[in-house]
Amino acid sequence: MDNQNFHQKSNNENSGTSFPKAVQYANEILEGKYTFDSLKGQVPDSWIDAVQTELESRGYLVLPENKNLENNNMSPEKISQQIDQARQEFINETDKLVEGVGNVGVEVSPEVVEQVKQETNFEQDILELKNEVETKFTNLEHIEQVNDKIKQELLSKVDTTFTTQVARDLQRSNIESYTGKQFYTLALNEYYKYLRTADYPRDLRFDFDIDTVTVEPNQLIKRVADENGWHYRMAQTSTSANKAYARISLNVVGNKKLVESLDKIAYRYGIYYKTPDHSDRWDERTDPITIYINNPNLTPEFIEQLKQEIVHETAPYIRDNQGFGIYGDNIATGVEYGPENSLEDIQKIKQEAKGISEELYEAVNEYLMKDGKEKGSVGQIMTVKKIINMFLNNKLTNSKELEIDYPLDIEISKKEINSQTLEQIENDPEFQRMYEQMVLDQYKKDFPIDFESTYEPELDEELNLVPKNKNDTPILASMSITQFKNTDVFELKQKAFEKYILSKEQYNLDDMVESFNDIYIRFSRHASTDHDKKEIEKMAEKILMNDPSFKSFYDESMNANKGQELQGQIDAIGRFIDRKGKKTLGVF
């Protein structure tokens, strides 16, 4: 059997044709007596079609053979080698040109050449050019990696969803057995997360290396304390001897210009502020910046002026008002002003907790304690207050009446899941049903179409999208190139994939990935002329750019490479469609 020509999809034994000769040829091809292509010219074309139908009905893919294409394929090592060679040639050529650059037909003294070099910034320009050579050629090599990355994106997405779901279930069952104090601790942590944590997407205002700036002192900032995940930026004019009595929280994007502005403000008002110590953490909190007002000499008028200045200076960097509007004074979207808490506040809230129950008091006591000292942030105190209010306002009597209605996101290691329950859960029919639903939901989310209203049985019939039996993947092979061109390919792909998902009794990622490839291969089989191939390439690009998971990856790459030429990459990916056999399976 020629493995390059055939790829078994299932063990379905149903015959796809009533043509006995075709059945015989198909059997002999599968036995390896000869290849599909060797039939060509030996038997009538209609027989070949019948053999192909027969093979496909048994779940094999018949793919066009093209020796030329095979020879043109290059291994990743060979690609690197060629790129390296071209890079080296360019560099050598440049070095030679630089060496002879002073030669203008008359004798010129080396001093004059040197002077003109300095005037024209020659050396620097050549150095920059060489750097660009490195970047550009490295990008060429990157084309290959793009493929793998897309595959990983899809795999990790499903894997993450799966693991999270298992973790949540496990956590839910654990919580059933919690004591009152344990449950209060859980509620405190969860409510705090709900209040403070976020998962903002990055936009163009975000500086990826913001943490390299926030960690550095400068002429306005005398020192930066790197503590507990924060960079505390103390202005030259401020002193830590003064305790903060008020604070301003900001829901902003990480931007170097913003830090510059805040440095100036901190310097002018003799105060300090904190930022996350790591770029990633800017996205993970609703209040990445807190400005501490600790200068005892600031009059109420000055503080008012400071508030206005901060609202004005931070406006271009504000994200939204999430997490705000509960404490203090929400002076503008994403800006909140309020008093800093004191030891008295902590002690007072603990007593309030004691009034509710001894268990809540114990939980709060531990919660507002650090290194054996009573300590708590404004956010923590707000969290305790929220629980107390829930008891008072809703007349709750028991810790478990507290609502935790947002996703529980408690760390459970994969190891724990594996050793205890994973196998058990996986074998549970209820879990399998849930997992299938989850995969389907994820698919619907990624490929949003109105499943009900776009269902047209006649169209499916016409396009041969309906699987012949339950185990088959959808077959698009009967579609002519004209039909193909006149159809919205992306919609077709969605329909085909939807059909596939719905036709399966069990879903797994491998099948999903194969099904994507399967559909693409079947499309590509219609490309018999160069013109058709080009048409399909265009459509492939359209499919990819309409595909949200690819699109987001593409956009991310564009951002990460700061506008460098990535079109070549997408071109290359688009061309997967005319690959032969399994090599077509490049994109997912």
Add this chain to the structure above:
Amino acid sequence: MQITKKYMKQQQLQQKIKETVSVLSEKRSAIIKNFRKKLEERVTSDLRNNINNSHNQ
């Protein structure tokens, strides 16, 4: 799972290399042209000064 790594075709790669080299060569040429222009101007003006100086003497 059967996913075979996608390979790049020879002519595609060569086309890409050609495009890259062409863009870079243009930049290189501009840098060198600029330098030579300035150098030629300098040489010409030095020559002119020398001639003027010798006339004056």
